[in-house]
Amino acid sequence: MTAQLPLLLEPADLAAHLDDDNLLIVDLSKDQVYDQAHVPGAVHLDFKRLLAGTQPAPGLLPSDDALSALFSELGLTPDTQVVAYDDEGGGWAGRLLWTLDVIGHKKYSYLNGGIHGWLAAELSTSSDRTRPEPSDYRVGEHDPATSVDLDYVLKHHTDPDVVIWDARSEEEFAGVRAFAQKAGHIPGATHYEWTDAMDKHNNLRLRDLEEIRRELAERGIQSNKEVITHCQTHHRSSFTWLVGKILGFERIRGYPGSWAEWGNHPDTPTEKSE
Structure with missing residues (x-):
């Protein structure tokens, strides 16, 4: 079982839960940063997949089908506790967590300081790419309290x-x-x-x-x-x-x-x- 982790998660607290079931750690750092060092077991996500990318408003959400495909690739299930981090202080990690909130997945945490905070705590890292076990995730009704148009x-x-x-x-x-x-x-x-x-x-x-x-x-x-x-x-x-x-x-x-x-x-x- 994965414990319900706090929204703001300290590196040492995440380190104590790395072996939990149903834990999905998502690294949204630059490719070269992830390949050099990441939290053990973290999967890498290209942040561009969180954006529709269409002009004039590229920041709009991708379609539900695109998000369903993305989160299925990552192995997301309704029971998954997601921990997100990046190498820039939280922008792309926040984008992932906001997206999860929009689609009604409320089990998520932010790793305080991202990879910089993890390295400063002198915790173990990996340079091996983690391949998630795919799931069949379907995006349902959006939570209207999270987004405006x-x-x-x-x-x-x-x-x-x-x-x-x-x-x-x-x-x-x-x-x-x-x-x-x-x-x-x-x-x-x-x-x-x-x-x-x-x-x-x-x-x-x-x-x-x-x-x-x-x-x-x-x-x-x-x-x-x-x-x-x-x-x-x-x-x-x-x-x-x-x-x-x-x-x-x-x-x-x-x-x-x-x-x-x-x-x-x-x-x-x-x-x-x-």
Whole structure:
């Protein structure tokens, strides 16, 4: 049996469960990083398979058939405890966990610090590629509490109960840099860059959670609001979605269309910082 592991999982705690049944560890690091060193038993996943990849909004989810095929390859079952990590501080790991949340698979954890945290703890690694035992996984009804679409954001971004969390860089938020036809941000959105939650001096582990909570609250991002987080393609903002989940935000949702969709749509309003 696999124990129900916490959402934020420390390396030493994962090390104690490596032999558990129904445990699926997914490494979303770059290929060369995985081949050099990964958590023993971890399978590698190309993050591009978590994205539809179609313009103008490449961050939208793949089809249910594509996701069913992917998770069947990985050996996912309804009883599987998934642990995800990467080599960049949690963006792609967060994208996998958000995807699982969307499709109703709630047994998942994030390895704090990813491979950097694991190596810093001086735990054993493997360089052998792990081949998962395939399953027959079928994606069912999506959980509507996890995701929003363009129409929803258009209708609700000015609601006093809703806060839009923009996880892009300060330059993108201000409109100085743009990766879409329009520059700037969703009117009323608040900015907290995704990397601000990472401790760059401690192997990209999460910084003190209460410090993060205080910083977010100063920007109006707090648990008594409905929080919608986005970036350019819902890669960086998958990590901020994860941070919100770890902080106990019960109404945090991802906008997978993100700025790629909003900034290229003819009927969306935008703002630029002074």
